[in-house]
Amino acid sequence: MTKQMTAREVALTALDRVRQNGAYSNLQLNQLLVKNHLNDSDRRLATRLVYGVLQHQLTLEYWLAPFVKGKHLDSWVETLLLLSIYQYHYLERVPDWAVTNESIEIAKHRGGQGIRKFVTGVLHAILRQGLADLDQIADQQKRLMIKYSVPEWIVGELSDQYGESKTRAILAAINEPARLVIRVNTAVTDVATVKKQLTASGVEFQDSQVVPDALVITSGSVVGSPLFDQGKITIQDESAMLAVDSMDVQPGDRVLDACAAPGGKTTQIAARLDPAAGGRVDALDIHQHKTRLIDRNAARLHVSDRVVSHALDARRVDDEFADETFDKILVDAPCSGMGLLRRKPEIRYTKKLADSVNLHQIQKSILNAVAPKVKKGGIITYSTCTILKQENDQTVQAFLAGHPDFTLLKTKTARQLKDDRSSNTLTILPSDYGSDGFFISSLQRNL
Structure with a gap:
């Protein structure tokens, strides 16, 4: 034995x-x-x-x-x-x-x-x-690198993009323990009902500052619980929910989730759709085995009747969809994941600056490919789980430079996060709310 x-x-x-x-x-x-x-x-x-x-x-x-x-x-x-x-x-x-x-x-x-x-x-x-004593390290950049255990290139990029004070706050935040957050599946239940059931089972929680359908678990286990097994809740970080939160999905919308696996945002979109009204989300991933993950998640969360998965590279949408098919498109793009360092700490040691530059090119190609597929007046929501501007604002600006038929709207959320900001795009830093770092932008195709 x-x-x-x-x-x-x-x-x-x-x-x-x-x-x-x-x-x-x-x-x-x-x-x-x-x-x-x-x-x-x-x-x-x-x-x-x-x-x-x-x-x-x-x-x-x-x-x-x-x-x-x-x-x-x-x-x-x-x-x-x-x-x-x-x-x-x-x-x-x-x-x-x-x-x-x-x-x-x-x-x-x-x-x-x-x-x-x-x-x-x-x-x-x-x-x-x-x-x-780490404070005795004379070189400031090296001191930050060693103190917060972040490679020097990341420290340099964050310092250049956000300044020293915000960089220190970000670096401190990414070394805090990640919180367990659940999304209430509003396709089958509501937040008040889930709260009662959590309390009855001895699970302690807090309301999310970030999104209305999220609860932060502070004590107790939810994975494998009846709520989880019955598809009434799922695990998803608050910031990851913000992209869909900002989309104002309507029951009858036809939506494209261009980079969908494993389906967290797909099922979040689907929960807001009504198949009887024509609501449907087409979810893409380049790998067949990952589309099966999307299908399994949709089945567990009881939204299979409004989710259609496709093994398709988002850059090849012309192969499958006619122009102006979709009311809304979500491009939650491949990225360096620098907003997830609290949750996936090892990626800080494997990613290089060149990776971020290469991803910027991939992100632009995906946006360019899907742009004709949204209806006039429709919106492409471009989001990433990184906080590096070359993959965020710079990608958005590069897209707009080549697509004068699109306008950058101010991204709005249900909790009105950072509504007093000067930029139209929304960046959530790991130090803002204790959630993952995330970026969201809203690109409307002109009528």
């Missing part, structure tokens, strides 16, 4: 796969949590350890460096030491001796006596000598 892993062993295994092989943190962690039947508190610990170490990886590596002095370490040994330092510094409720003891046991079990002795020596030295 295979020995079940502890919470720290689960975290170590997931982290090492992410750091060594570029695996997705959420997939690795979920796979290991399913395989190892941890209780709720251990599941929470493993989850916090994985995301915490990834969020603070550059900081932890900086702190570890003087204690290993350039020595080549096996990947899992380095990960174990980073995991230990994270717990020493960031988990105040976990005693240092407990961290040390389990780390030494893991080292002995995985690597034998030699590795055990090495890990023991390093951990005891760290506890004895303490960790370097």
Whole structure:
């Protein structure tokens, strides 16, 4: 019988796969949590350890460096030491001796006596000598990079685009734990009913500041609950809901979701449609297996009767749709994901500035392709989950420069977010509401 892993062993295994092989943190962690039947508190610990170490990886590596002095370490040994330092510094409720003891046991079990002795020596030295003061790093850009564990190019881009004060706030926010947020599926229920059922099941929550149909879960489990299994709620970040929130979808609209998988926004659109009135959303993804995800989500949320999925590259819409087919189009475009660093911390280490520049070109090509498909007077909502302006405002301006038959409207939301801003586009920073970073624009085709 295979020995079940502890919470720290689960975290170590997931982290090492992410750091060594570029695996997705959420997939690795979920796979290991399913395989190892941890209780709720251990599941929470493993989850916090994985995301915490990834969020603070550059900081932890900086702190570890003087204690290993350039020595080549096996990947899992380095990960174990980073995991230990994270717990020493960031988990105040976990005693240092407990961290040390389990780390030494893991080292002995995985690597034998030699590795055990090495890990023991390093951990005891760290506890004895303490960790370097990050405020003593003289170069400001490097200090921000190490303190907030964000590659220097991202620090530079954010500083150039938002200024030092906002950049510091953004960097601090992306290292806070991500919140669990649910969207109430208004196709089958309403917010008041869901609130009553959550309260009855012992789940604690707060109203969302960002969108009306969202609730922020503060305590308790909702995944696998009757509400979730019955399709009355789904997991979706508040900022991700804003694009559809801004679209003013009407029951009889024909809508195109041009970059749809896995279908979160598709089903959000669908919940506002009435198939009896002709309401329908056509959802595109380039991969067939991803369109199956859209279909499954639509079925779970009881909106299959108004969702039609297509395995189609959004740049090839001419192959499928006539011009002026749609009342509204959503282009939630492929992007660098820089608004999701709190939720997907590892992408900060893999993305490069060149990726953002290349994505700008792809985004323009998608907008150019779908532009003829919206009716005159209709609106293309262009959104991304990044906060880099070259993928946001610059993409919008490039589109408008080539399409004088479109006008940039001011993006409006139900909660009237940032309505006093001077720009027509809407950028939500991770530091604004505790939600993901997001960008939304509203491009109307002239009559």
